[in-house]
Amino acid sequence: MTPEMLPWVIARSTGFAAFGLLTLAMIAGLLVRTRTPVGSVKGSGMVDLHRHFSLLALVAIAVHGTALLFDGTIDVSPLALVVPGLVPYRPLWTGLGVLAAEVALLVHLSFRFRKRIGVPMWRRIHWLTYAAFTGAAVHGIASGTDTGTTWATAFYGAAIAAVAALTGWRAATARRPAPGRRARPAAGGHNRPMRDGAEETTQRLPA
Numbered sequence: 001m002t003p004e005m006l007p008w009v010i011a012r013s014t015g016f017a018a019f020g021l022l023t024l025a026m027i028a029g030l031l032v033r034t035r036t037p038v039g040s041v042k043g044s045g046m047v048d049l050h051r052h053f054s055l056l057a058l059v060a061i062a063v064h065g066t067a068l069l070f071d072g073t074i075d076v077s078p079l080a081l082v083v084p085g086l087v088p089y090r091p092l093w094t095g096l097g098v099l100a101a102e103v104a105l106l107v108h109l110s111f112r113f114r115k116r117i118g119v120p121m122w123r124r125i126h127w128l129t130y131a132a133f134t135g136a137a138v139h140g141i142a143s144g145t146d147t148g149t150t151w152a153t154a155f156y157g158a159a160i161a162a163v164a165a166l167t168g169w170r171a172a173t174a175r176r177p178a179p180g181r182r183a184r185p186a187a188g189g190h191n192r193p194m195r196d197g198a199e200e201t202t203q204r205l206p207a
Ligand code: HEM
Pocket: 008, 011, 012, 013, 014, 015, 016, 018, 019, 022, 061, 064, 065, 068, 074, 076, 080, 081, 087, 089, 094, 095, 097, 098, 099, 100, 101, 104, 132, 136, 139, 140, 141, 143, 144, 145, 146, 147, 152
């Protein structure tokens, strides 16, 4: 490997790191939602893990994009890191990566402003994590150099299978009340305090 190749190697490895961390953030979020403990990690510990994975994914995405600015094999401007479609290499699929990164950032920031925007709006924004994950997967597969290698296929396959399986598990257990809690009221609902002082409504949201 020559020194000129270093940014390209960093861009590729941080691309996989970002996708792996995004996947772990999805998995931890789904484990929070389905109240599934992993060893001694559960409840607020799992929420913390979920947020940390989400933040680390954003850091990896930032390094991924920054490395591309120094990659001599591709002409990427700083503007192209934020405006989808400006990267000359596979513009559709790299543009999808830019969009996925922006959606991931929006979802992460929405947690900080949850009190201001309200929990129902925060929940709606949180559904966009599926768009970010799907966009990132398609982006990596369609624009990556390593697509087609056995290890990359196993990596993408395992990540997608894990998120799909847990999403199925979430759907199957969605209406199950927590142990010791009564089922949700059909209408009206009530509010209960959340860890950070915001309130979570149990009122059903419009589809
Ligand atoms: C959610 C955010 C993102 C994730 C998870 C992600 C992940 C990935 C992955 C896994 C690859 C495949 C690397 C390989 O096969 O070697 C890749 C490639 C690539 N990504 Fe991203 N990416 C994201 C955002 C971005 C952004 C914002 C840009 C900026 C334009 C970008 C530009 C590229 C380019 C140009 C490649 C091809 C690199 C190559 O293989 O030579 N990505 N990305």
